[in-house]
Amino acid sequence: MMKAMEFGEWLPDQPPVGNPGVIIAKxxxxxxxxxxxxxxxxxxxxxxxxxxxxxxxAQDADGVVADFCGxxxxxxxxxxxxxxxxxxxxxxxxxDERWKFLQFGQNVLATNWTDSIQTYDMSxxxxxxxxxxxxxxCKYLASARNFVFAGYTYDASDGNMxxxxxxxxxxxxxxxxxxVTTQADWQDLPDENGPVTGxxxxxxxxxxxxxxxxxxxxxxxxAIWSFSEISxxxxxxxxxxxxxxxxxxxxxSSEDFYSTTASGIKPLGAQRVAKWFxxxxxxxxxxxxxxxxxxxxxxxxxxxxxxASASATPDxxxxxxxxxxxxxxxxxxxxxxxxxxxxxxxxxxxxxxxTNLDTxxxxxxxxxxxxxxxxxxxxxxxxKLAFFTGSALAAQIDTGDFSPQAGRQxxxxxxRPVVEGSTAVVTVQHAGRDVATETVTFGSAISPTATGNTPxxxxxxxxxxxxxxxxxxxxxxxxxxxxxxxxxx
Numbered sequence: 263m264m265k266a267m268e269f270g271e272w273l274p275d276q277p278p279v280g281n282p283g284v285i286i287a288k289x290x291x292x293x294x295x296x297x298x299x300x301x302x303x304x305x306x307x308x309x310x311x312x313x314x315x316x317x318x319x320a321q322d323a324d325g326v327v328a329d330f331c332g333x334x335x336x337x338x339x340x341x342x343x344x345x346x347x348x349x350x351x352x353x354x355x356x357x358d359e360r361w362k363f364l365q366f367g368q369n370v371l372a373t374n375w376t377d378s379i380q381t382y383d384m385s386x387x388x389x390x391x392x393x394x395x396x397x398x399x400c401k402y403l404a405s406a407r408n409f410v411f412a413g414y415t416y417d418a419s420d421g422n423m424x425x426x427x428x429x430x431x432x433x434x435x436x437x438x439x440x441x442v443t444t445q446a447d448w449q450d451l452p453d454e455n456g457p458v459t460g461x462x463x464x465x466x467x468x469x470x471x472x473x474x475x476x477x478x479x480x481x482x483x484x485a486i487w488s489f490s491e492i493s494x495x496x497x498x499x500x501x502x503x504x505x506x507x508x509x510x511x512x513x514x515s516s517e518d519f520y521s522t523t524a525s526g527i528k529p530l531g532a533q534r535v536a537k538w539f540x541x542x543x544x545x546x547x548x549x550x551x552x553x554x555x556x557x558x559x560x561x562x563x564x565x566x567x568x569x570a571s572a573s574a575t576p577d578x579x580x581x582x583x584x585x586x587x588x589x590x591x592x593x594x595x596x597x598x599x600x601x602x603x604x605x606x607x608x609x610x611x612x613x614x615x616x617t618n619l620d621t622x623x624x625x626x627x628x629x630x631x632x633x634x635x636x637x638x639x640x641x642x643x644x645x646k647l648a649f650f651t652g653s654a655l656a657a658q659i660d661t662g663d664f665s666p667q668a669g670r671q672x673x674x675x676x677x678r679p680v681v682e683g684s685t686a687v688v689t690v691q692h693a694g695r696d697v698a699t700e701t702v703t704f705g706s707a708i709s710p711t712a713t714g715n716t717p718x719x720x721x722x723x724x725x726x727x728x729x730x731x732x733x734x735x736x737x738x739x740x741x742x743x744x745x746x747x748x749x750x751x
Contacts, residue, residue, distance in 0.1 A: 264678060265666070268740040269296045269659055274538040279698050279724060281662025286728075288566040289655035291559060291581055292588035297659065297740035299683075300592055302652030303640055305342045311336060314641035316361030319603035320370050322384040327603045330382070332361035337372060337380065339391050340647070343598050350390040358549040360373055360502065360523040366410055367720075375401045379412070381435070394436040399430055402501070404406025406463035407480045409445070410435045413458040413469060414531040424457035426450050427478070429471055429487065445486050451476055455497065460504035462511045463483050468522065470498040472511060475522060477547070488645075493527055496520075505553035510584070512553065512562045519582065530582060535589045539580055543567075547574040552598045556638040558586040558740055563638070565599040575643060580605075592655060595643055602647075657731040659738055663698070663724035666745035671696065672721050676715045678742040683735030690741075692731055704728055721748055 270283035271292070278285055290297035294653035316332035330348075334355045338345040342659050355361065355374040364371045371393065371683065372380040379393040380402065400412035410430040415423045440447045449475040451458070456472025465480035467487070475493035479488070479625055495622035496515055498504055503514035510523050512530075517540075544567045552565045561580045563716035571577045579592040579599070643646050666672035674692065689707035708729060710716045727741055 264742040264744045266680075266740060266742050267621035267660070267661065267664070268682055269738065271534070271586075272590055274535050275534055275536065275663075277727070278702075279663040283662070283722065284659055286658055286660035288658040288739065289592045290590050290657045290659070291561060292583040292586050292590055293737060293738075294586060296680075296737050297590065297657070298658070298737060299654045299735050300590075301599060301650045302593060302597065302655050303641060303648040303650055305646040305648045306654035307345060307647035309645040310338050310345045312599070312645065314597050314645060315359070316372075317598065317600050317602070317647075318363035318364060318365065318370065318637075319361075319601070320365040320384060321554070321603060321659070322368055325385075328370070329602060329647070330363060330372070330383055331647075332372060332374065332405065333645075337361070337382075340381075345647075348382065348389045350380060350392065351377065360403070360549070360552075362401070362403050364405060364410070366525065368403050369435065371403055371410065371435065373400050373403055373412075375414075375416075376397060378401075395439065396438040397430075397436070398438065400428070400459045402458060404461040404467065406467040406478070407465065408433045409480075411461050411463060412448065413461040413466055415448075422700040425453050425455070425471065425723060427458065427461070427467075427489075438679040442483050442486075445483065447486050448534060449478075449489055451488065451489070451649070454641075458493040459498045459501045460513070462506045464506070464509070466524075468511055470501075470504060473497045475527070492522075496527065500548045502549065502553045503553050505555055505562060507555040507557065507562065507584070512582075514551070514564065526744050530587075531589070535580065542569060542570060542578065543602055544569045549643045550574050550576050552576070552600065553636060554599045554601045555586055556601070557636055558741065559583070561638075565596065565640075571595075587742070594640075594655070595669050596640040596648075597643055597645070599638070599640045602637045604635040654734045657729075657738060659729045661727045661741070663695070665724060666743065669749035670720050671748040672725070672745045673721045673748055674718045674725050674743060674745045676744040677718055677727055678714050678716065679710065680739040680741060681729070681731055681735055682737045683731075683733070685733040686731050686735035687733045688729065688731050690716040690718070692718050692720050693728070694720050694724065696723045698724065701724060 267582045273283035312333040337348045354376045362636035368385045370382045380389045380390040381393045398415040398417045400415045402413035404411045412428045415426045428448040431446040460470040469476040474497045478487045478489045480487045498513040500514045501518045518536040518670045565576045567574050567576045568578045577595045581590045656737035690702040693702045693704045
């Protein structure tokens with residue numbers, strides 16, 4: 263008799279024996295009943311000059327999308343599939359810093375800490391230029407209630423101020439001199455909480471330090487903004503991990519992933535994936551961590567270099583579905599991950615990308631050709647913009663160790679993988695052991711027969727099943743196992 267085993271959530275931090283979920287969920291995304299396909303990345307644009315260190319998609323008042331990115335010395339704007347140099351100077355971005363971008367009205371602001379804040383007017387075009395002589399240099403930018411905020415600042419009067427937040431005049435990103443009239447001002451946060459590591463905006467401002475989180479609320483003159491610490495001894499240690507979706511901000515602390523909203527702070531990975539992450543994350547290169555949101559699939563995705571990565575190149579994604587509260591991971595080498603917007607093309611307009619429909623950079627039905635569509639995007643290691651529109655990645659799901667007959671050996675005779683997708687190529691591997699201290703060794707990959715059953719015929723007290731899927735598929739839901747007890751009369 264076959265017994266159904268649905269693939270539960272990915273729980274690598276739990277013991278393998280009796281694990282209620284799965285211990286590997288690679289190159290897939292969470293789904294309510296198992297896992298769905300994750301596509302590989304496919305290059306869309308030409309290359310910029312050097313490694314991308316930040317990017318943004320902005321949309322002007324007419325709905326026209328403009329894409330910008332920056333490397334060590336230049337800022338670029340995308341025209342069709344070509345990145346054009348729109349630098350206002352030769353920049354000196356540190357290799358361990360990123361360009362942070364912010365759209366404020368019709369303007370795109372960019373900061374790399376080393377150089378003056380840059381601005382680009384989308385209604386005019388041309389090149390970037392210095393924002394204003396009164397504006398500080400800064401590491402982080404955000405906007406809230408029609409103010410621009412700068413975090414971790416430098417100015418000629420006070421020098422480096424790692425714990426300072428400054429904000430511009432109301433509705434004016436070019437005015438920064440403190441004034442009750444314009445409402446521009448600044449606030450120093452406690453130095454003992456460490457430097458500012460990020461800022462997010464909206465109806466209120468959220469300021470992250472290494473060991474604290476502070477909320478700022480607009481109260482009008484004379485105080486203008488009121489700040490209150492909402493977290494003590496818990497902050498963000500990795501600036502690139504901070505990402506906001508709606509009213510929720512997600513971030514990485516020194517021991518776990520968290521989300522924060524107006525109602526509080528919630529741990530996301532404890533006892534589930536946090537230990538796995540820190541065992542695999544190369545903490546020597548925190549500046550290579552980036553994050554993005556895929557609202558279509560309700561995903562927050564963090565990109566990071568693993569300990570196996572060469573030259574600190576990010577090679578792993580850890581993926582969180584905020585609706586299902588479930589995780590997976592993927593292995594893809596790239597430079598940064600971010601959310602972009604599609605430009606939109608008519609059929610005639612596609613001539614700007616290619617005069618031959620067969621040689622378009624993406625499939626003709628791709629969301630990238632429909633204007634204003636949210637796209638999960640990366641820059642590749644050869645400096646090109648790419649989307650997750652390639653072929654299906656090779657998926658792998660490993661169950662925990664299960665005992666078909668508690669307290670005794672059992673013979674697993676057949677396994678039927680439950681995988682939907684007409685082009686899916688499925689194989690199954692088995693590992694068995696009698697005591698939990700034995701090394702886990704998987705046998706050869708076996709293809710299911712025409713009936714869908716995979717012959718196993720292996721005896722052990724603890725059994726583990728690996729399902730491998732290549733080619734396109736819709737869902738990986740679980741397995742059905744036929745086993746019988748041994749040692750009975």
